Amino acid sequence: MAGDDSAFDFRPGAQVPLSGAAGETAATHALASAAYRDTEVDEILKANSEWHKSEIKKGKLSLFKPDLGEAFSRAVQVRMLGGARKPLIQSFGTEPQAVVEHCLAATRIRKQRDSKLTVVMGVFGVLFLPGMLIWLFIFQAKKWIGDQKDKRAQALSTAVLVAGGGLMLLFLIRLPFTGLAGLYLRAMIVAPVIGWLLAKQICERTAKDLRLRWESLLAGGGIGAKIPEAVPTNPNETAAERLRQGLARLTAEQQSNSVFYAGPKGILGMGTRWGSWQLAEELTPRDPDAEIHPFRSWDVIRAVHDQLRLLERGPLHTGGFPTPSIRHWIVTPVGENATEVARPKGTDVEAYQIKGHEIQRICNEQQFSSGDRHYLGVQFRLWDGQLVITMLITVTVLHQTLRIEVTGHALGPVHALFTTKPKPKVKEVPKTIRFWEVKEVTQPLVSATDVVRIAVRAPFTWYPPILDFLGGKLVLPEPFGLRHAWADKPWRHRFMADDALRTATPVLRVVHRAALKVLEDNGVDTERWDNRSLIISGLVQDPTPRKADVYDA
Template identity: 70%
Template sequence: MTDGFDFSPGAQVPLSGAAGQTAATYALAAAAYRDDEVARIKEADNEWHQSEVKPPRPWAKIFRPLLGEAYSRAVIDRMLGAGRKPLIQSFGLEPQVVVEHCLAAHRIRRERDNWLTAVTVLCGVLFLPGFLVWLLVFTLRTTMSRREDKRAGLLATLVLVAVGALAVLFLIRLPFHGFWGWYARAAVVMPVVGWFWARQICERTARDLRGRWESLVSGGAVGAKIPEAVPGNPGDAAEQVRKELARLSAEQRSNSVFYAGPKGILGMGTRWGSWQLAEDLVSAEPGKDFHPFRSWDVITAIQGGLAMLERTPINTGGFTKPSITHWIVTPIGEKAKEVSRPSGTDVEAYTIRTHAIQDICNKQQFGSGDRHYLGVQWTLWDGHLVITMLITVTVLHETLRIEVTGHALGPLNPLFNEKPAAKEKEVQKPFRFWETRKVKLPLVDTDEVVRLAARAPLTWYPPLLNWLGGSLTLPEPFGLRHAWADQPWRHRFMADDALRAATPVLRVVHAAALRTLRENGVDVEKFGTRSSILSGNVQDVIPKKADVYDA
């Protein structure tokens, strides 16, 4: 099977901490270290992309994953798994860094689970009768304490106390003697000893994970150590991880994108504005034809003008350096669950070659097929805002149409910017019962230790663990950036940035196009009049749902 790009031999270390890492990258990476409930990911879903949280079996809630566990596992499987579907580009961040942190978080938890498995075997499996009894008691206690009825929580605590009292009574007045008597005592005591041992392991790991979570959200450059991505010899498992990371980077650089109806261009956000300049092509000299030209000639002139956007006659800052790219847009269904990237001799490493782009620009302007757009893109607000202006030129019969459309991808959902909160609760003061005070809770409580210890032996076979405890399914077609992006219009300054970019881009496009037409002997009087009208209208631009046609 050919991958479309060459994999160089030898061990390679994926690099973290590159200059392109931004706040949006770190926010998504921090989710791999979170320890809240997995159902919270639903808070980050937008109207177009919905995650699916598969609940645990009713009798196996003790095997349920938390958000960081489910998120890191889902991202690794979706972005590095063998035979995975194509991904959508994540503009404004580096998906490889996010995946590396998911791998790092998974490795930290795997080391913890190895220790917990050893503890479970020594203190649980070898003393299975007592281990099963204690596990049943904790499962019942967890199930009852999660009910909204306060009496159920009190009853759960009483059950645990009663079982503890019975265990002590059992140790004092044991009905067995000899070897089985000592084994019965150990079966009661050793699971409790194992719980204390497991709690120390869990607390150490929880402090490490929470420290990484807080550091990333705060903007700190925490390195992701992933030795499993450094192959020792060709053919080992790390070689496959390295190849998939290289494939991920190649897809991120691809110039092929997908239009999904009202969802807009996946990865760029919905289309919020559209301006068309369309007039007949008439020679400037009566009785004489104008010089023939192609759409690509106009696009090339526009590209040169866009490259000058960062220059200004007044020293006021102005535009940052934009990214200018020739995009090939492929239409897909609004409810499509996967995409298919182009392949063949015209594609190298998921990137369509220039000559193929030029052919599409000049020929595929009507009917089925891909379309060409010239895009100018800014990544602002540390990656939380991506502004894209797309330009396309078409010629049908004697009419030249230049269309400029605005796309904006807003910030990540605030869920990903949350810092780890201290675990505490409010309780009533013993004497001043009308007042409350905050009490710090342990970082890892009793139920969490039991949950982690029960899950640990099954982490070596994820399908069974997912079947028992549930899992997280990412929205498709999947891309890290657009899956959890909000609209920018609720943020005043972000909305201003998106709207302000439209006017100068539109004027540069029109100026470059008119210059090209004038050089080829085309009468530009009507084009100029129409351009002036559009230039006036765009000053009062407001965002609209341009991809929703009220027909």
């Protein structure tokens, strides 16, 4: 199984590394909760960052506009499970498969609701189509009037709508028809109202279920995502098999050791580079009469790798570092405004993983000019996945100069929009007797207009592209990754900022100590290296993060 990523082994029992790791639930649950939300879809635009911006593509009729949960679930499913989807950016600190599973579960709940609403629409809507169209026109006009910013135009439109309603009521009372025609004309006005009352009960029950799941996820527990359609029961269930393969591919791509550097945006998925420290000196023999023993960049990197594995150990019992994730990364440069990325392919790639011998070759040979670069990364996923700190180490040798560079990347918490819990819908009204005081009255979870919106969308659930055309959709930022698309800056949180800054010094000293040991073992004069290392150890005490990728030149 080598070559193209499309040759990934999907057979039962294939060894697929799982993305789940302890302490990553907060960010995962926060993102997953968006699938169950019933708020306005435009709210997700508040989570746009400087570099990654979502968009709302408007549809033809505002009455068909999706809510946040509907739009989010649809967009994430298509982007992450679509057959011809583009490569994804890894979501460090989260479990993307769990988020997608919750999107599928939320869609399944809504489909069950829409199946019942379709029956209601057929009985009380299609059979009395003229009346239903009149009511839909009234609701669409009401929504259009509410969107008007001009108060005079709003008042005039309201007056025209009320006058039209009065004429319709008068026509209903004094019909010029009798017999069966008269009964049908009266029924076509009343039947949609009865259907609306039934639809309201169905929508209320589903809204309570969705809100319960939303609140449960943010409370730390979380109701499991049920997606039986992802488990094929016989070989003929091709849709279920495709879904299962899509989830397996998503998990495998999450474990890829290939990442992308997008200029000032930093490494996609790891965050911007906030600090950089370089140790570069000439390689001179310790004994003037002898030569340096030959060694390569990989020898230094391997020694650093071995020492970094001991980071969680210390001379004092103070807790200290949790066990970090230490991996070799192959970094591919992409443009700052690139809208897609391309993962490496060929015989040196297997199941999205670049093989060890190719990693070693890149480390030793591709240090200048074009091509991918090698970095050794030590990554800490803290605050239940809300903070991802990555320190990257690279070693280069040009002529007689060896350079060891350590850079710090930080990915902040998920935007606060995703951590807001559901609130009961209340309205302040004046009290009956003491009218100068107000009281809060609990409102239904689903408003009258929203019942109509959900009901008219229900018959089109079987073919979502129609709903995208009529009501609009959420357009995700590209290149897309669940975690970095909606990440906030860690520097706004004092303790998170402290954690990021404190990580640099011990990592830097471990790297220098391991590298100097290799130099000493190979006959290199390390006196100047020791002096330079002490200088950098002083510089790293500076507690100020910087935009290290923004060169002011």
